[in-house]
Amino acid sequence: MGLPENLYRAPGRNNWRSALIPNIESMRELKRMGIKRIVNLALDSTRKQKCPGGKYPSRPCEPMWARELGLEYIPAYVGSGRRLPRYWPKIKAAMMKGDTLIHCTYGADRTGAVIGRFRLETQPGLDPNAVHQEALKRGFKPRSHPGYGKGPDPNRRLREWMLAGRYQGVPVRTSSKKGSSFPDLPGGWKPWAIGGAAVLGLVLLLVVTRRRAA
Numbered sequence: 705m706g707l708p709e710n711l712y713r714a715p716g717r718n719n720w721r722s723a724l725i726p727n728i729e730s731m732r733e734l735k736r737m738g739i740k741r742i743v744n745l746a747l748d749s750t751r752k753q754k755c756p757g758g759k760y761p762s763r764p765c766e767p768m769w770a771r772e773l774g775l776e777y778i779p780a781y782v783g784s785g786r787r788l789p790r791y792w793p794k795i796k797a798a799m800m801k802g803d804t805l806i807h808c809t810y811g812a813d814r815t816g817a818v819i820g821r822f823r824l825e826t827q828p829g830l831d832p833n834a835v836h837q838e839a840l841k842r843g844f845k846p847r848s849h850p851g852y853g854k855g856p857d858p859n860r861r862l863r864e865w866m867l868a869g870r871y872q873g874v875p876v877r878t879s880s881k882k883g884s885s886f887p888d889l890p891g892g893w894k895p896w897a898i899g900g901a902a903v904l905g906l907v908l909l910l911v912v913t914r915r916r917a918a
Contacts, residue, residue, distance in 0.1 A: 707733050710811035712842065714819050715826065716876050717802030721819055721842075723811035724749035728769040739805050741776035742766070743798050745815060746808035782814055785861040796822060800876065812843030817862040824869030826876035832867045839866070 708722035708730055718738050725731050725742070734742075744750070750764035758765040770777035778798055780791035798804045799822055808814035816839035823835055840846060845859045852858060 706730060708807065708811070710843065712811075714799070714806060715823055716799045716804070718804075719799055719802060720805045721811055721815050722805060722807045724807060724809050725753075725766060725769075727753070728755070728765075728772070731766075731769050731773060731775070734805055735773055735775060738803050739775065740803040741778060741798055741801070741805070742770055743778045743780055743795055743804060743806045744808075745780055745782050745795075745806065745818065747779075747781040749807065749809040784858075785814070785817065785865055788817070788862075788865050792821070796825070800826075810843060813845060813859055813862055816842050816844035817859075817866040820866040821869040822876070824867070825872045826874065828871045828873075828875070830871075832869075836863065836867060 706729075708725050710721075710723040712721050713719070714721040720734075720737070720739065724746075725734070731742070744766060747761055747764065750766050751760050753760070753765035755765035755768060757763065758768065767777040767779065776798075778794060780787075780795050782788045782791055795806070795818060799806065806815055806818055819842075820835045820839050823838075824830055824832065836844075844863075845857075847857050847860075847863075849858060850856050
């Protein structure tokens with residue numbers, strides 16, 4: 705029961721990232737957190753889900769749970785990463801709306817690549833190396849990983865796609881709720897700085913106006 709494993713805040717307004725959703729009770733908890741849509745990057749994450757009428761892989765439980773709970777379900781099954789460019793526009797659009805959970809099976813590799821790419825495209829001035837390091841901290845496999853019998857560095861395609869992201873000129877919206885911020889990366893956009901600058905500008909304008917009136 706309970707929430708999915710490897711659950712962390714993601715950039716955007718009430719966006720989250722996680723490992724697989726084990727059951728409908730877990731999805732119900734996510735809805736209570738304000739989640740309105742689920743982006744599933746991995747069909748294999750539904751393999752062990754159980755529900756009446758469910759059958760993997762032709763009729764997975766997760767979209768049925770989402771429909772029952774009134775949540776939007778976005779299947780974006782990207783495999784080893786070849787399909788990411790095809791699915792990226794709708795994944796990014798969901799994250800820009802906010803209230804979105806992004807997940808794969810373990811919440812580390814495919815999810816890490818998506819979160820990293822989103823940061824690079826929505827936060828100006830980020831150091832790609834810092835984005836990569838953040839992904840590694842959340843379980844993204846390093847270059848030195850021996851692979852699974854198909855050669856080393858199994859995340860090569862995911863990493864290359866992630867780090868190819870470039871700022872698109874539209875900063876991501878963030879939640880105003882307490883404790884909802886996500887980590888700032890070196891050189892990245894800091895929402896509080898923009899808000900503080902706006903307040904300071906308003907104060908200076910009031911001061912100048914009062915002096916002129918005097």
